[in-house]
Amino acid sequence: MKIVRVEAIPFSIPYLKPLKFASGEVHAAEHVLVRVHTDDGIVGVAEAPPRPFTYGETQQGIVAVIENVFAAQIVGLTLLQREVAHQRMRRTIGNPTAKSAIDMAIWDALGQTLGQSVSNLLGGYTDRMRVSHMLGFEEPQKMVAEAERMRSTYGITTFKVKVGRHPVSLDTAVVRALREHFGAEAELYVDGNRGWSPAESAAAMREMADLALLFAEELCPADDVLGRRWLVAQTTVPSIADESATTPAEVTREILGGSATAVSIKTARTGFTVSQRVHHLAEGLGIEAVIGNQIDGQLGTACAVTFAAAYQLTSRRAGELSNFLDMSDDLLAEPLQIRDGHLRVPSGPGLGVAIDPDKLARYRTDGRA
Structure with a gap:
């Protein structure tokens, strides 16, 4: 149950129509897929949707803070050390969406490992x-x-x-x-x-x-x-x-x-x-x-x-x-x-969902395979 890798993958999917509200408008889901890998081969996933006009986070910023700050704090912990992960990430001010996606991906990996739904x-x-x-x-x-x-x-x-x-x-x-x-x-x-x-x-x-x-x-x-x-x-x-x-x-x-x-x-x-x-x-x-x-x-x-x-x-x-x-x-x-x-609630262990690899390859924007 030890965490060995944390990924942050930017992707972009257009909206059928823009969503408009008082603090801004959104034309595409320019989000980040977060994946937490364990030494048992389990991969937990979550989504980080940046809202720069509300929380100050951008897609590029979420990727950067996960890759350059949070990943090193999380790798080596077990899936049961969620409180340790939380306290380590708290030392960095702000970045709520990046922190939350890591947290939920850890929970997903834990549920899969235990054969239980997160709910x-x-x-x-x-x-x-x-x-x-x-x-x-x-x-x-x-x-x-x-x-x-x-x-x-x-x-x-x-x-x-x-x-x-x-x-x-x-x-x-x-x-x-x-x-x-x-x-x-x-x-x-x-x-x-x-x-x-x-x-x-x-x-x-x-x-x-x-x-x-x-x-x-x-x-x-x-x-x-x-x-x-x-x-x-x-x-x-x-x-x-x-x-x-x-x-x-x-x-x-x-x-x-x-x-x-x-x-x-x-x-x-x-x-x-x-x-x-x-x-x-x-x-x-x-x-x-x-x-x-x-x-x-x-x-x-x-x-x-x-x-x-x-x-x-x-x-x-x-x-x-x-x-x-x-x-x-x-x-x-x-x-x-x-x-x-x-x-x-999706059935199955963890979050009960799986990422379609072909869709991820189509919509990811970092140029990686």
């Missing part, structure tokens, strides 16, 4: 998750049409609506159009990606007060602590901390400080090890935890559903598990399938 090793609460679909910026009619396609094709009835544009009325009109189209059948919540000021956010929430929103996520700047605290006091809709709560310490600060009332867990950002800590903290604080999405591909989505299904708290709400549908292709040998609004 069962983590908690094994359920074998599937309800799915929420993220709707990026578009005109109201187009966003309603996309949501209807998701309902009719995949059975999805929970939608996370990207907001944060100016004027505010652009987005409130979209949410109203969605509610009028779906009635009470759909669950709707909004995500501002820090695009509005606290005053704009409060005005928008008043305008949408009759739309039965499930949550409001990161409407105003993550570092505006007083503004966020003021905003929470203005609305009865639960406020999800996302970019403002990327570590257990930040979750504690946001919740106890009154700047949020729920938290988003993204395995792409906190792996399995730190996501466990955020989950346990949320459970102890008595707050809701939703499974977020860093515009993951299918491998990243497999990681997210693996964690989400392991616990009662994270499986209570629909998880953001469908953005891979916007990609033109993927790396998995057996694609994930969303049916009747649910995504099952």
Whole structure:
């Protein structure tokens, strides 16, 4: 069970259409495949999706920090020394996605070695998750049409609506159009990606007060602590901390400080090890935890559903598990399938997935075989 090699392989897969939101837009999945090899011949895998406009990581930076810093810290450890790996990587500031991918690849290798699914090793609460679909910026009619396609094709009835544009009325009109189209059948919540000021956010929430929103996520700047605290006091809709709560310490600060009332867990950002800590903290604080999405591909989505299904708290709400549908292709040998609004945890040991070597050869961008 000893780790003998860590790989970071950049790849690029175009999106069928760009995903647009307040902090940027994405035209291709320029991600990194991380592989952890053991002396037993086991290979654990995970996906690192960089979001430079949110966390400051780039594809090239993730490859460099893994190859030049983290690999040397990890090689020689056993798969059971996850805490040692975590503490060694913590000495390097930032780089959450690179660290998380290594962590999840180690868990995958451990599950394969033990012949157990990672979801069962983590908690094994359920074998599937309800799915929420993220709707990026578009005109109201187009966003309603996309949501209807998701309902009719995949059975999805929970939608996370990207907001944060100016004027505010652009987005409130979209949410109203969605509610009028779906009635009470759909669950709707909004995500501002820090695009509005606290005053704009409060005005928008008043305008949408009759739309039965499930949550409001990161409407105003993550570092505006007083503004966020003021905003929470203005609305009865639960406020999800996302970019403002990327570590257990930040979750504690946001919740106890009154700047949020729920938290988003993204395995792409906190792996399995730190996501466990955020989950346990949320459970102890008595707050809701939703499974977020860093515009993951299918491998990243497999990681997210693996964690989400392991616990009662994270499986209570629909998880953001469908953005891979916007990609033109993927790396998995057996694609994930969303049916009747649910995504099952892949069966089999570890993450239960395998990389298609031909697809990896087609989409990798480092020129290596």
